[in-house]
Amino acid sequence: MKKLAIIGGGAAGLAAAVAAARDAAGDMDVVVYEADERVGRSILATGNGRCNFSNARVDAGVYRNATFVAEALGALAEDMVESGVEGFPETADDASPADTAGGASSTGTVGHRVLADADPSVDPVHAFFADLGLVWREEGEGRLYPLANKASSVLDVLRSAMADFGAVEACERRAVRLDVPERPGGRFHIRFADGAVEHADAVVLATGGRTARELLPAGIPVSGTRPVLGPLRTATDVVKHLNNIRVRGAVSLAGPDGRVKACEAGEILFRDYGVxxxxxxxxxxxxxxxxxxxxDLLPQVPEDGCAGFLHARRKRSTADGRPLSREAFLRGMLLPAVARAVLREAGLAPEAPLAKRDVAPLAAALKAFPLEVRGIGDERQCQVRRGGADVAAFDPRTLEACAVPGLYVVGEALDVDAPCGGYNLHWAWASGILAGRSAARRLAD
Ligand SMILES: Cc1cc2nc3c(=O)[nH]c(=O)nc-3n(C[C@H](O)[C@H](O)[C@H](O)COP(=O)(O)OP(=O)(O)OC[C@H]3O[C@@H](n4cnc5c(N)ncnc54)[C@H](O)[C@@H]3O)c2cc1C
Incomplete structure (x- = not known):
């Protein structure tokens, strides 16, 4: 029998194993080689143990290498719709269109079904999980969590599907070298840390962002990876006074030339090393x-209205003729430590009386409180690695390496990452399913 080797039993590898084994229906060996003593440990750590496994509204535009991702997600949707009726068991024929979308927060509907209607608007990853029996619910900003609120329920449905479809887990098998076939139709050779060598007719490389580089064959361009999606280290003169304080604000990131690279809104947690x-x-x-x-510590007040807002507040606060210190002026608006930091930034002594001319520097400090970035704060908290195999070397419709037929690279091993919200796991599953199905098809030919 032909054999598909999947190197890495994380999110993308397990999705690839389920998809490939299900499509092959016993006509192919599917083996997941995992370095760890168990598969899926990375999944269990996600979403604080709850696994924000996807998003209700995935937009390829949020991803790095968005065009490639859009093509891959589109190809997967088409592929699953085309083969859905035979490849995926029909379930819950009475499901409403809202159900097929995997759940809607407005109604509290939970996702539970899929592809029978072959509706192209159905997200293929949601379809995949619904067919494995996963039930989920939507939280803020479209974040999807398993209904059981435990990452283990996502892992459970994957492992149980693997067992049902005959895919095998081989744990404590760290691949250290991958040799590609020397001639068309030849086999891949995978060398493991214990010296053993296994052979396969196709390989899905799903090792995540950290180790893919070591295994990728020469000729596939790959960049070094660095941890991102984590806290930032900044100059500490300011933040050391604000440790553990949370503020709700808007924050933008500007390059040394002042050009704004990106903006976000939400909670900002000060730490003694940064934010x-x-x-x-x-x-x-x-x-x-x-x-x-x-x-921006006052995101509700428009930039051009901030000075006016402060003048009006000053007028109100001094209406009874009492002198008002600058520190007292900010009381009730900012926490005292934040107020002191803002005054320091504005170059204003806290105890001095608030003058009319203080409003302009105060407004500037409140709307654009600056922190100089020094780098990533704590690598252990970073959720993904940026970099990896260059997507240009892969066919987005299959994720097969253009130069190495039979080799597929998925998940974080590719140079794809996205913001928080379930998008990174969504990519891991989607790319795994696409590659698994493509590999099964290749080996069936
Ligand atoms: C703390 C944390 C929380 C996160 N929370 C979320 C979240 O809620 N939502 C979200 O969308 N994303 C989240 N992410 C990101 C998400 O986990 C990753 O994007 C996703 O797991 C990537 O999947 P992957 O299969 O490519 O890699 P991984 O899931 O990392 O799997 C790679 C697997 O390959 C194995 N491996 C590595 N090298 C070898 C080798 N040489 N031989 C054999 N096996 C090998 C590893 O042991 C691992 O099991 C989080 C990440 C972290 C760190």
Whole structure:
């Protein structure tokens, strides 16, 4: 029998194994080689153990290498719709269109079914999971979580489908070298850390962002990877006074030339080394040392209205003729430590009386409180790695390497990443399913 080897039993590898084994229907060996002592450990750690496994509204535009991702997601949708009726068991024929979309937050509907109607608007990843029996619900910003609220329920449905379709888990098998076939129709050779060698007719490389480079054959361009989607380290003179304070604001990231690279809104958590929070995580994808974060501490007040807002507040606060210190002026608007930092940035002594001319520098500090970026804050908290195999070397309709027939690269091993919100796992599943199905088809020919 032909054999498909999947190197890496994380999100993309397991999705590839299920998709390939299901399509092959026993006519092909599907083996997942995993370095760890169990598969799916990376999945269990996601979403604080709850696994934000996808998003209700996936837009390829949020991804790095968006055109490639759009083509791949489109190809997967077409492929699953075309073969859906035979490839995916029909379920819940009475499902409403809202159900087929996997759930709607407005109604609290849970996702539970799929492809029988072959509706192209059905997201193929949601279709895949619904057919495995996963039930989920939607939280804020379209984030999808398993209904059981545990990442283990996502892993459970994947492993159980693997067992049902005959895919095999081979754990504690760290691949250290991949040799591609020397002639058309030849086999791949995979060497493991213990010296053993296995052979396969096709390979899906699903090792995540950290180790893909070591295994990718020469000739496939690959960039080094760096951790992103994590907290940022900044100059500490300001933040050391603000440790553990949270503010709700808008934050933009500007390069050394002042050009704004990206903006986010949400909670910002100050740490003694820098800043954290989802808004910061998302900006970290674009941040480099020397950039500046500009935090808008009054996002509800438009930039051109801020001075007016402060003048009106000053008038109100001093209406009874009492002198008002600058620090007292900010009381009730900002936490005291944040107020002191803002005054320091504006060059204003806190105890001095608030003068009319103070409003302009205060408004500037409130609307664009600056922090100089030094780098990533804590690599261990980063959710993805930026970089990896150059997407230009792969066919987006199959994820097969153009130069190495039979080799597929998926998930974070490719140079694709996205902001928080379930998009990274969505890509891992989608790319895994697409490659698994493509590989099964290739080996069936
Ligand atoms: C703390 C944390 C929380 C996250 N939360 C979310 C979230 O809620 N939602 C979301 O969308 N994304 C989240 N992510 C990102 C998401 O987990 C990844 O994008 C996704 O897991 C990537 O899937 P992958 O299969 O490419 O890689 P991985 O899931 O990392 O799997 C790679 C697998 O390959 C194995 N491996 C590596 N090298 C070898 C080798 N040489 N031989 C054999 N096996 C090997 C690894 O042990 C691992 O099991 C989170 C990430 C982290 C770190």
């Amino acid at each position: 954290s929070g989802i808004a910061v995580f998302n900006l970290s994808r674009f941040a480099e040392a020397g950039d500046r974060l500009l935090i």
